[in-house]
Structures are given as C-alpha cells and as structure tokens.
Amino acid sequence: MQRAEFVDRFGGVFEHSPFIAERAYDDDLVRGENLTVDRVHAALVAVFRVASEEERLGVLRAHPDLAGRLAIAGELTEDSRKEQAGAGLDRLSPEEHARFTELNTSYTQKFGFPFIIAVKGLTREDILAAFEKRIHNSRTQEFATACGQVERIALLRLESMLPSA
Template identity: 80%
Template sequence: MIDRADFLARFGGVFEHSPFIAERALDVGAVALPLTAAGVHAALVAVFRKASEAEQLGVLRAHPDLAGRLAIAGELTEDSRNEQAGAGLDRLSPAEHARFTELNTAYTEKFGFPFIIAVKGLTKDDILAAFEARIGNTATAEFETAKTQVERIALLRLTAALPGE
C-alpha cells in the first residue's frame, strides 16, 4: 500500500508547485507498486493531460523564468535551481543575462506563461537557440510544446528519485 503523506511529500512537487497532480493520481488509483520512474510518470502525466486547460496553464505559470528574478533572488525550488545551474544559467555574462531577460519578457507577454524547457543536457547556447526559435510559434503550438517540456522535466526529476522499469 502506498502511504499518501509519504507519496505526496516525495512527488507532490514533481510538477512545479502543483501537488494536485500527485493527489489526483493517487485518488484515481493510477499509482501502483513498485514505484518506478516510468510508472509514476505515466500516472502523473495522465492526470496532467486530463486537467482543465486553466489548471494546465497554472502548472505552466508555476515554473520560473530561466535565469530570471527568482534565480537572482535565490527563490527557486531546489530542483529548478539545480537544473538551471547544470545548464550554466547561474553563470551568465551581463549581455547573456540581458538577452534572457528580454526573451523572457517577450515570451511571457506573447504566451502568458514563462518559457519552459527541460535544460538537462543542454548548454545556455542550446537554450537560447530554442528560446529564439519557439518565440515564433503560435499560441496553440507553444502551449503543447510547453506541456511536453513540463512532462519531460517531471520524468527527469522522477528518474533521479526512483529506479526505472
């Protein structure tokens, strides 16, 4: 049997600041033992995809800007801080930081949520290139792309915490 409090403590933040996803996955019986990264991911993604568009938008909006104000203020979640640092976003030159800030602002104004990308394995140049390419997307295409990236981030976080299948 899965202990609810333990499960929520461990996996409630896999989707950034959105514990309702883990709660619903448990409530509908989608999570099974043994806990594996693939199994928990499938359960959480199913809930995320069934959530209302407003709830999905809330999950997207819960993500921080890349190299943005929360990073500067030291207010990122531990996962986000580690992910951004791994991509070198904590070591930007003033010109690079200005470009990220400019793109963050333009992207958020256009789409209504921050630019989201699974940064693991990417360099700051890779991220900047993706940023510049994706800002030209339609709102519908970018909403889908951002959701896919959120799901990838969740898988990476779960893979770090749990064994595979």
C-alpha cells in the same frame, strides 16, 4: 505508501503543483511498493493531460523564468536551481543575462506563461537558440510544446528519485 507520503514525495515533480500527485493517488493510478520511473511518470502525466486547460496553464505559470528574478534572489525550488545551474544559467555574462531577460519578458507577454524547456543536457547556447526559435510559434503550438517540456522535466526529476525498472 500512504497518500500523504506519496504527495510529499512526488508533489513537486510538476513544479508547485501537488494536485497532480494527489489525483494520481486518489484515482488509484499508482499504488503499491513497486514504484518505478515509468509507472509514476505515466500516472502523473495521465492526470496532467486530463486536467483542464486552466489547470495546465497554472502548472506552466508555476515554472520560474530561466535565469530570472527568482534565480537571482535565490528563491528557486531546489530542483529548478540544480537544473538551471547544470545548464550554466547561473553563470551568464551580463549580455547573456540581458538577452534572457528580454526574451523572458517578450515570451511571457506573448503567451501568458514562462518559457519552459527541459534544460538537462543543454548548454545556455542551446537554450537561447530554442528560446529565439519558439518565440515565433503560435500560442497553440507553444502551449503544446511547453506542456511536453513539463512532462519531460517531470521524467527527469523522477529519474533522480526512483529506479527505472
């Protein structure tokens, strides 16, 4: 697989952050035809983890608010739209939407990036409970948690794209 094809295919696994796929390819972490979920995920995560804190912050900031203005305007990436819809975030009551909006605003003001959680398999109640718990974390704790969630989202996206073995 050539670089452009690899980046085109995997550049969106980390939300709006194709530099992760570019570096994984350039660092020769992933080559050949035997691309599996585990292999590609390990390569992309390795790049993400050695990226500067500012670059990782940029990856976090590239994620949309949950049930936020981009969702309402229909401007989410296809992956984000499917993920949020799968958790029922496209069907919030007015009261639930108001609570998500309030939490999104408070969280972003406190931490400087949006609340990130791998929503697959979670209900909106699960997500809201995690939101309300995590907003009390320190910035250091939450940065680490959000980075872990980004890695989990990447894994889930890759599972829909590649064989696992």
